[in-house]
Amino acid sequence: MDHIEHLEHTESPANMKKQIWNTFYVLLVLTVVDIALYFALLSSHSIYKNILFVFLGLVKAFYIVSVFMHMKFERKFLASIIILPMLFICFLIWLALTEAGYTFDSRLF
Amino acid sequence: MSNTATLSTDNKQTWGGGKSPLSISYGKLMMWVFLLSDAFTFSSLLVAYGFVRFTFTTSLPNAIVKPFSHLSHTFTEEMQKAGLFVTERWPSPELVFNHFPFLHGIHLPLMFVSLMTFILIFSSVTMVLAVEAGHRMAKKEVEKYMLWTIIGGAAFLGCQAWEWTNLITEGASLQNNPFGPTAFAALFFIVTGFHGTHVLSGVILNIVIYINVINGTYEKRGHYEMVEKVGLYWHFVDLVWVFVFTFFYLI
Structure with a gap:
């Protein structure tokens, strides 16, 4: 059992x-x-405005996950385990918004 | 570092057992996996919101009320008459979330929610400072920052309670919404309520950790990893708020 040793702790940088x-x-x-x-x-209803806000949200999320949650200093493999499954959410968003587009049309006509 | 070199050159040694291949403790890995599942839950709620939001036409541009102008007691009725709060259109968030405690009668769009966002980000910072102090085994500093984190979380919950009370007094509920489509209020209460429950359990966990730190439990154990685990959860709650804020208040 002698080599069930310390976890090589992913060190935080000095700064x-x-x-x-x-x-x-x-x-x-x-x-x-x-x-x-x-x-x-405020008066714009462009889809690009929404994309801009989502993009800014994702930038904030990146900083929180990488520095506050220490992901930047962990193994890359761990990062992929946690982040790659979120791609399913992109698929769900695409499905939901496509479907919502049809519902929107059915409200209009 | 030597870790990465081992990973790429000698795969057998990394996955051969006897040590953690991800260089992370069991508890922390499980916290990450839990957070992933929780992220799915919040995503499905937000996607449901996105679906409903997408089926409604966007709000009319507001040319009537300017920031810092007078906010009358019949504001909601006036907006309904002006055609800005109608069931066919999604309301403009600046007209719904425009109250601020102790500043009654002034139209202050999104100011209160900005304050809430600031409080949550700040409590996230004090949490990560507590984790950093834990690495240095500085008990007094961990205590100080944990206390600030708890205060921040409690302040956020207080703000949310105030905002809910305000909206409920104006007649918003799961079945009723004076600002526009019923689904707007229902989704708002469900999603912010679900997030608020997470904040509440986070505050309770933080209090448990705080008591343990004071009692010297982690000092005896030799490491402050519990602070890190609860810290991960707390940052996740902040992370979710970023998206709740974006989707409910900005879009």
């Missing part, structure tokens, strides 16, 4: 505290940008 605060500022700025864009684009 972890700095990285944490930088991530906080990024999240803060992105949230303010979100609100500013909401009011700047």
Whole structure:
């Protein structure tokens, strides 16, 4: 049993505290940008506006997962185990929105 | 590092047993897998919201109410008369979420929810600082940051309770919605309620960990990994809020 040893802990870098605060500022700025864009684009109903907000949400999610949840410093294999299954969600979104498009049409006519 | 070298050159050694191939403890791996399943649950709720939202025409542009203008007691009725709150159209979030505590009678669109988002992000930061202090075995610092995290979580829950009360007083419920389609209020209460339940259980877990830290349980154990595990859950709750915020308040 002698080699059931320590887990080789994925080390945090020495400047972890700095990285944490930088991530906080990024999240803060992105949230303010979100609100500013909401009011700047209030009269627009373009689909690109929605895509922009979702994109900004995904950027925030990336920072939370990679730094706050430490994913950046874990094995790549673990990251794929957790992140790749989320592709199913993209499929679900595509299915749901296609179907919703037909429901929208049936409301109009 | 040497870990990665082992992974690429000697596969047998990595997966041969006797050590964790992912270089992660059992508990943390299981927390990740749980979070993945929870992410699916939240995704299906948000996709359901997206479906319903997509079947409605978007709101009319609001040219009547400007930010910081006077907010009368009959605001909802006025909006209904102006055709901005009708059952055929999805309402504009800025007209629904426009109240702020102690600033009664002023139209403050999305200001309160921005504050809530800020509180949650900040409590996420204090959580990750607690984890970082745990790595250095700095008991006092872990205590301090855990306490701030608990306060942040409780503040968020208080804000949500205030917002719910406000909307319920105006007549919104699972079956009724003065702002437009019934599904809008129903989905809002279900999704934010589900998220709020997660925040509540997160706060309870944080309190348990906080008590353990004070009692020196992890000091005796030699590591603060429990803080990391609960931290993962807490960040996930923050992560979900990013998307709830985007879909309910911005789009």
